[in-house]
Amino acid sequence: MHLVADRLEKKFGAITAVADVSFTAVPGQVLGLLGPNGAGKSTTISMLAGLTKPDSGCVTIDGVTLGTGADPTKRHLGLVTQEIALLEELPARMNLEFFGGLYGLRGRPLASRIASVLELTSLADRAGDPPSQFSGGMRRRLNIACALLHEPQILLLDEPTVGVDPQSRNAIFDTIEVLAGEGRALVYTTHYMEEVERLCDRIVIIDHGKVLADDSLAGLLASTAVSNKLTLKYDLPPDGVALTEIAQLAGVTQIDLAGTELSVSAADLGTAAPRVLERLAARGFSCQELTSRRANLEDVFLSLTGRTLRDT
Numbered sequence: 001m002h003l004v005a006d007r008l009e010k011k012f013g014a015i016t017a018v019a020d021v022s023f024t025a026v027p028g029q030v031l032g033l034l035g036p037n038g039a040g041k042s043t044t045i046s047m048l049a050g051l052t053k054p055d056s057g058c059v060t061i062d063g064v065t066l067g068t069g070a071d072p073t074k075r076h077l078g079l080v081t082q083e084i085a086l087l088e089e090l091p092a093r094m095n096l097e098f099f100g101g102l103y104g105l106r107g108r109p110l111a112s113r114i115a116s117v118l119e120l121t122s123l124a125d126r127a128g129d130p131p132s133q134f135s136g137g138m139r140r141r142l143n144i145a146c147a148l149l150h151e152p153q154i155l156l157l158d159e160p161t162v163g164v165d166p167q168s169r170n171a172i173f174d175t176i177e178v179l180a181g182e183g184r185a186l187v188y189t190t191h192y193m194e195e196v197e198r199l200c201d202r203i204v205i206i207d208h209g210k211v212l213a214d215d216s217l218a219g220l221l222a223s224t225a226v227s228n229k230l231t232l233k234y235d236l237p238p239d240g241v242a243l244t245e246i247a248q249l250a251g252v253t254q255i256d257l258a259g260t261e262l263s264v265s266a267a268d269l270g271t272a273a274p275r276v277l278e279r280l281a282a283r284g285f286s287c288q289e290l291t292s293r294r295a296n297l298e299d300v301f302l303s304l305t306g307r308t309l310r311d312t
């Protein structure tokens, strides 16, 4: 099923949480909603889930507008909220029975769904223990399991890996990949670039409640003016003449010198790097160390917002 956010807007008093957000989540794909703290991710998710009514714009599921009341269209949605909501002192299995009951599941079908979500989230051996005895990662996995009981075609996950150990994080990624492989549409919010790079087929970058970019990782890298980088350390800082020559080489887009470290940006490192090295060697500068790195989402974010996601 397709989930469409169409020009969503939401204010809280004088604060505009979401100013203009539109995107489409499609079956079989993970859409990453990436933005810093306060960007409007959770408010967007809450509108997508039909919990918060937009001031303007609407959410549609396969063309049907989602209401905020007891709308049957909501059955297609599963929501994993940023704040974990569990019955802390009841065994995991009873948590699942409780949440399944809210979706009208009972008896054998419920038991079979519980077995299946416990398996999917790798919690089958801990079903008898209460979440109060779980690690952060296990609690998060149980929270996800609860949202999957009614087999939603669309799953909304709000920062599901915050406070989660690496093992649980990988288990969560595996679960997400299985769900996408089954043809479900997923919306995944995070402020971790690496997660988006690894998991998401499509990336929507939001900041101050507005969509700044909406594309695949490859598309974002191609459309923003970000470059691959070569970093060279020399015994002596290259002089002005050498630097001018490097800056003028074909394919070199930018150079920066910090002490004896020269960084060179280029669209194609394979062709630019040998030219840079040759030119500096010809000028008598001896390279001590050389590293290169491809442009990444961090560079895209910096180019779009003028700051890094980590400082926000």
Ligand SMILES: Nc1ncnc2c1ncn2[C@@H]1O[C@H](COP(=O)(O)OP(=O)(O)OP(=O)(O)O)[C@@H](O)[C@H]1O
Pocket: 012, 015, 016, 017, 018, 035, 036, 037, 038, 039, 040, 041, 042, 043, 044, 082, 191
């Ligand atoms: N119920 C509310 N009442 C008042 N302001 C709110 C409310 N909910 C959100 N806001 C404000 O709206 C803005 C967006 O908040 P939101 O929670 O959607 O951001 P977020 O991207 O999810 O951030 P985080 O990464 O910290 O979870 C913030 O400035 C926040 O303070």
Ligand SMILES: [Mg+2]
Pocket: 041, 042, 043, 082, 158
């Ligand atoms: Mg949030």
